[in-house]
Amino acid sequence: MAESILGLGNFSLYSAASNEGFLLGKCIKLLIVWFNFARRNPASRIVFERMKTLDGAGRNNNFIIMYKPIFRKKSVLKFKRFSNHGYSLFAVLGKEVVIGVLSVATLQHASAKGISIEVDKADTDSTVTAKAVMMDEVNVTGTRAPLAVSQQARMVTVLSRDEIQAAPVQSVNDLLKYAVGVDVRQKGALGALTDVSIRGGSSEQITLLLNGINICDAQTGHNAFDLPVDISEIERIEILEGPAARVYGTSSLLGAINIVTRPASKTSLSARIESGSYGYLTGAARANIASGAWNNQVSASYMRSDGYLRSKTGTLNADYRTTKAFYQGQFQTVPFTLNWHAGLSTKDYGSNTFYSVKFDDQFEHTFKTFAALQAEVRIGQLHIRPAVYWNRSLDRFELFRNAPSKYPFNYHRTDVLGANINAYFDWTLGRTAIGAEIRNENIISTNLGEPLGTPKNIGGTDRKYTNGLDRTNLQFALEHNIILSRLTLSAGLTAVKNSQADMPLRLYPGIDIGYRIAEVWKIYASYNSSLRMPSFTELYYSVGGHKADKHLRPEELSAYEAGIAFAEQAINARAAIFYNRHRNLIDWTNDGTLDAQGAPLWKSVNFGNINHIGIEASADFNLRQLIPSQRFFKKAGVAYCFMNQNKEKHIGIVSKYALEYLKHKFVANLNLNIWRSLDLGLVYRLQHRMGGYLDPSNIHHNYAGYGILDARLSWTAPRWTAHFEANNVLNRRYLDYGNVPQPRAWFLAGLSVNL
Template identity: 55%
Template sequence: MYKPNFNKREVIVFRQFQRKGYSLFACLGRVVVIGVLSAATLQSATAATDEVSTKPEKADNTEAIDKEATLDDVEVTGSRAPLALGQAARMVTVLSREEIQAAPVQSINDLLKMAVGVDVRQRGPIGAQTDVSIRGGSYEQIAILLNGINICDAQTGHNAFDLPCDISDILRIEVLEGPAGRVYGASSLVGAINIVTSQSRDTSGEQDYNAQLRLEGGSFGYLSAAGRCSLPSTCKGSGVEALSSSLSASYTRSDGYQRSKADHLNSDYSGSKVFYQGAYADNLMQLQWHAGLSAKGFGSNTFYSGRFDEQYEQTLKFFTAVQGETSGRLHLKPAIYWNRGYDRFELIRGSEDLVPFNHHRTDAFGINLNCYFDWAAGRTAFGGEFRNEDIVSGNLGEPLNTPHGDYKFGLNRSNLSFHLEHNILLKRFTLSAGFVAVKNTWNEMPFTIYPGIDASLRLGQGWKLYASYNASLRMPSFTELYYSVGGHKADKYLKPEELKAVEGGLKYNGPLLSAQASIYHNHCREMIDWIMDPTEAEPVWRSVNYTRVNTLGFETSATLRLDQLLPLKGAILQLAYSYIDEDKVGNSQIESQSTLEYLRHKLVGQLRLPLAERLSLDVKYRLQKRAGSYTTNAGIVQPYHTYDVVDTRLTWSADRYTLYAEVNNLLGSHCVDFGNVRQPGLWLTIGAKYRFNI
């Protein structure tokens, strides 16, 4: 599952994979060079070893030593410039491909539920509509990236996880908790999540396979079919691929788990994805590109209004990007991208004559350049980014001079930023400091600087102490600026939200046990909120920069490698716990829609047991207590109740095929993440994967 990793000074190229610029936040100056990814943990973040050798290590036959050796092969940074493994001052948490394939889930959203610092609030299963946040923030306050490319939706964060790639495409998922404006730009108020894909062959069996088919079926009419293939490649000698690419496609549907009062389906789902990616490398440069499509429609139940239980939403998204990196003394990493999204919302499904549908089309175009070089005082990175966001809509924005079709309003804004960072590297100490300067055209925001500094000290074998201070920002969404229907009045001159945070922690990594503990404090000001003054003659909900929120949080985790104690190869036990307390500063006489519905307590655990040579069992446990309350359709104020969930998966693995059966919510817990939206009970899924060559 998740595992944090730290960078090494020299770039190491391994036999299995060549250095690819897309590997980790590439367009932002992050590089990962990978040999073999060891099993990581979502809930625990175990530190990598501090010292790294480019020479192969002689390991005995024990599984633990193998894991420690392969762990050294991973290079990850938490800054604009790639640093040394074990020296970087900022932690990046990684979910490996191995754990992704073994997890009892049907979507990326479900994968993230086991990250102890991540809050996944679903209004429906299999990725229908999910809000993801980090460390008590909101779904609008995190940056979502695909291969290092910002794919945030400027209309609303509700649609941020409409990803074009299938689970089989994913090489790893990376999570950075805490503000990092100097690294990720204007979207990462409380953190970032990067989905990294791969065009490599499937090496699950004893030989390589360039194609895979997957078929799943289960409860509530669930059916999913997917295919993926690595396209023919060209080589530049010694068996090294100069040009590589892959193509995948998937289709998923479900009848849903409940019906409306009129006995109509209101939680059904159907969606399709197509994703192409490629890469080229020679002695002078590397290029990477991707293009994808995501289309889905789902019954929205009572997602956005408890009065209407037959809502429906349909989204369509296109993604394109090209990235590169040059070799030499000065490394140049340019990237250019364009993403388009369509959204149609129906308050009463199929009844536009009763309530008009909401239509939106958003476009995001961006270009960025990150550069870095080495000199006597360390490693310095600098660069800039330009991003333009545009919307045409039925109700968001300014009136269009020439309305067309369903689009009568629109808005265009641009964001310009520049960054500078320097890194000082000593044998046991690392200091990374820098800033980002940001300007947005819509609200006439002047250039504003957001600094950050990270430091780490390696205390001895396996121990590391780290601390950081970072500031960041988040621009308001188009919905917050212009949604003025149904008793709402938006303010088009909202200011960006701003956050300052301090964090400190201690990590230990040994052959038997890995553990960590951290504490952090966030201070957020100019929080965007919807408020209402009940003393007004005609009270309405208004979007304003109204509140300040102080967050105090604590996280701890541990991983016990059971295969060091028992003759069970690959057996592990993992536990993690997170506690958050938030204090909202505002006028108590004013009613607010933001009721601090964060996860006060979250406990996650995993047990992985090999039952036989090819048979394994994964059991995942999650307990969470959400702060806040909601009002039922009957007008009763109801607090969020504590609930726990057990997910299991039994897997039989062979060279060419894999068979598995999984049960989600084994105990049938009554789960409510959003008021008045009940989650499904026990869900059974049976699936098979088949690998072959074409």
Template identity: 55%
Template sequence: MYKPNFNKREVIVFRQFQRKGYSLFACLGRVVVIGVLSAATLQSATAATDEVSTKTEKTDNTESVDKEATLEDVEVTGSRAPLALGQAARMVTVLSREEIQAAPVQSINDLLKMAVGVDVRQRGPIGAQTDVSIRGGSYEQIAVLLNGINICDAQTGHNAFDLPCDVADILRIEVLEGPAARVYGASSLVGAINIVTSQAPEASLERDYNGQVRLEGGSFGYLSAAGRYALTPHADQLTSSLSATYTRSDGYQRSAAGHLNSDYTGGKVFYQGGYADQAMQLQWHAGLSAKGFGSNTFYSGRFDEQYEQTLKFFTAIQGETSGRLHLKPAIYWNRGYDRFELIRGSEDLVPFNHHRTDAFGINLNCYFDWAAGRTAFGGEFRNEDIVSGNLGEPLNAPFRDYKYGLNRSNLSFHLEHNLLLKRFTLSAGFIAVKNTWNEMPFTIYPGIDASLRLGKGWKLYASYNASLRMPSFTELYYSVGGHKADKYLKPEELQAVEGGVKYSSSLLTVQASIYHNHCRQMIDWILDPTEAEPVWRSVNYTKVNTLGFETSATLQLHRLLPLPGATLQVAYSYIDEDKVGQHQIESQSTLEYLRHKLVGQLHMPIVERLSLDVKYRLQKRAGNYTTNAGIVIPYHTYDVVDTRLSWTAEAYTLYAEANNLFGSHCVDFGNVRQPGLWLTIGAKYRFNI
């Protein structure tokens, strides 16, 4: 981590995870200090202690005060330049590796359900398709990043979480709530989610293992097999790892004709590597994600045998130089294929939709220290291209299933300065963005963050930020199947203010924040049921004002009870949106937000090696949906309990999970029913080769 010392840079050693002094992921544009974490960090990783330690973290397994002292030693800065621990003013939620490995989930999407500011609208389980949004926004309005690389799908946000990595690859997940254009560029209108992977061997008790295999089975014909191998050669400068995953399920329901319509088959392969010496650091990754799933009534309630296949490739290389001026370049290329079948296997009845998207990007972020603080500057170029069966303008030379296409480029420059005092931090800057679509000129989006530390354990923070999002290719051109798109849509723009307070001690951590978002030219699909032939239209849906409140509390139960490592956490979020529009108009996504969300988590050791994790989630969604019979039904309140019982030994882990333990009736999208009780048993085996 960095002290407010502007003359030299000291590197923290990640003894807990990577055991290498260069494991900073500094090329991501942030600094992360990982100490000993617990499940309690999920909602409370924003503020930290006043004092910054730049010494190596302890690695002993003693249940002592030292472990609690490092609970707050996690910082993911919401800025272009890395800042000292405890000085960031932005709300950043962090899921640690320990939380991820202990969670009763089958996909990364499920992990995000416990972040109180995140809305996870699931159409299909085990990662089939999930729309993720933040603070009342839509699934199109967040930036999704893999190791700091933007992997957003310009075709549609529905496929944003087709990730190539397995849950076992993940070091942590970072959620930055609120406009993030100044940090992550265009597309991060209401926030960003960054999945950070690890090349390190798997750690268990006192030893590290360079290999792991996992096997799971459960309800509805569910089967998942995965393997991971981390190679750490004698030359400590070079690391690499390779993982592969296969998952399948028969699904939890059938169509009216008795056919499978919620089945799933998918596979992932992910390779990553890194190199570091005194002069530079490099890291790279390459991945593949392929899946096919029954889409039952995902996009139309009248057709219950829909089907979709997606295939995605990911490549990137990043670096950072040492010295007074830090240069952090990155280059990446992502490609995605999507095929949608309205009537499964019946292309003669309804033609399939075929799409191929490419995203190429290159960026450079630089920062340096001087007498007045730390300054960062840089720029990014990103090109997005699509060829499709129905999206875009007619191609001059159609080929295969592609008759239409579109290409657009985004160019941005950023500048930021950070003033660092003993108890006060001020971070201010802007991003200037230009997009070739609709001849958008350079537009500036500013931001300013401030934090004030009041005595031991207290912190106040406030921020103002502006951001934008370009419309997706689907929003611009999808005009089939009861939809009518507008290719002249304008970009969405949002301005937000936020303030909050946090108190942290060795026993209790409490945090509360309030925010106001003002969005204009918001893009949404709306339907007027009073029309003779209603269709869903993409529009810039006037202005929307969002007022939100979030609070969380984490109690270290092991301080009160003789239960080492036991924690209890409760968090609540409230959102109210005020919009201008007609009462009869139905909204497909943007204005169907989570008004209330309550989450609770309990981690409880039972006996040595045996532990219980219980997660509770209650939510009430605003808005209505229309059934196939034309009846308008409001979204009802539902709650879900997930549990996991784990036995962890030196070289293996055995576990049993129950998702939706009490079989609650869950509906996140109208006419798409979610599964009831889902049981899973599994085993992990760790080894060395």
């Protein structure tokens, strides 16, 4: 029989005489371990005592060794990294132990804790880079030079893979509805046409990136979210609120959304299928081959729905079909990493009254391809990251579906070619980053741009592209980061020149400051500025009740923000106040003017100055850690955002985007473990939009507030997951945009298999 007792300040081993020979060897091994410990910990003193009792025959009956490390002072030992040293476990005896726990936050304010990858973490006591694999840190792109979450002077919301998979959504567009600072306005279900904006802006004012590559559509922001990746393939989503010019480039006027994918670490195969209301059906598959330094993954998905609306003639006008394919590869060695990806997305959808309330049988077809090559090489403290990319977009818009004789179809082809190089290095005074990018945007179209000298054929038709425009954007960035034990200071600027605007080189500075009051508290403040070039549609779309202005000036923005954050194992919370000042804001507006057919005439204009002030607060709770005696409640979260806009100058003007901002948005979620592997997730969002719209009779209506409840019931097994989802459980009628009602209650069921 053997017993062991482990306590603070002592360790006792008792062995029976019958096992003396066996346990003597164990004791010798423990002695060696303790000597190693003593050698590495001179602040402690170890006392060894040998106690012996004799039986009647004078033989040893018991053999007891007592270890009593006596420390000069009480200390707290924090595990910060994995270690395989023999003394690692026993080095904590007699000390108070704080162990880092991997945590997953909610969508309202997620942190990157819980995502474990290899990072270069700057030392908290100096600006020297430490080379370690941290248990609770991941680099996120809140600055041009990568910094761990705890070092960021700006707050970056990170939606982890677990959160994405657990959310009751079918697309990235739907997922972003649960981020409190993000406004998602849909003109159809399943991401048929979605405008995503941040903090009161428009869909044109944010940068969308795929693995750090800018995939924004220069033609129009409406089609930006035609992503080539299925939602099940996304590793995480990073949301940076506020101007991000020196991080992501000048098109990120009010923020950026970076969608990150990553090949599986092992050779694997997975598939999923879903079916539900309104003829909804989707299927997806992914295969990955990993061998040594090489990793290759390919995936494909198909989604369709009959839609939930019909035209006046009774035909479907909100149906939807999309196909996606994506390939990504990686070659990784110690000093060098090479990543590449290529994908396509094709989509056909009934456009209802998306672009003109007079016509309810519009239709649109888009086809996009993406390709990028990225590398990283490390030479001492210098990291160099070059990248090249090419994005192509094809768009066909039908004002009358399948009826080109009534009105000719609009055709557009956009090509974006870009190359950039970014580098950062650590030195005595901190971490410095520099970057440069050249980006060429070219469009040929039937109605956008200036007349072409030589029209070009439109593939598959007998028509030609007659118009076009070509512009090149050149930008440089410089940033320096000072990271001390509690203070992070990040400052830099972006220099921009664009050929289309024929503008001189302009500078846009920014500075972020973060200070850790204590281990779990942080305060921060920032000032950042940026600009955005108008899209090709804003410059030239002058058909169908629209009148564009090709002399639009670039938008500019200055933004101020201050906040406080609290983060520990069971609770994550933050609160912030922000102020945005827009100059030359671009929007489509109607001042009461009608076109030749008597419909409202929408004009693209520079608004002048508009000011936003807002507050944002959120809190997440890991209920199992807060109440460890129960297993039913898993996680909960609440978040709220309030904004107010200075709009006295705009009385009598109807805006399509800029003045139709979310004044109030509240999001709450609750995750429950019903029984064994059966989980229930509930998400409720309540929002009220300012502004209004004109109905077919040109009568103005204000937007009404609404509350939507979504739910997901899932059973998770090691190799498969089955789920049932319900969107808009309360069957509310609501509008995100104009005269396009959104779906009532929507139900689906699905199965995922991993091999």
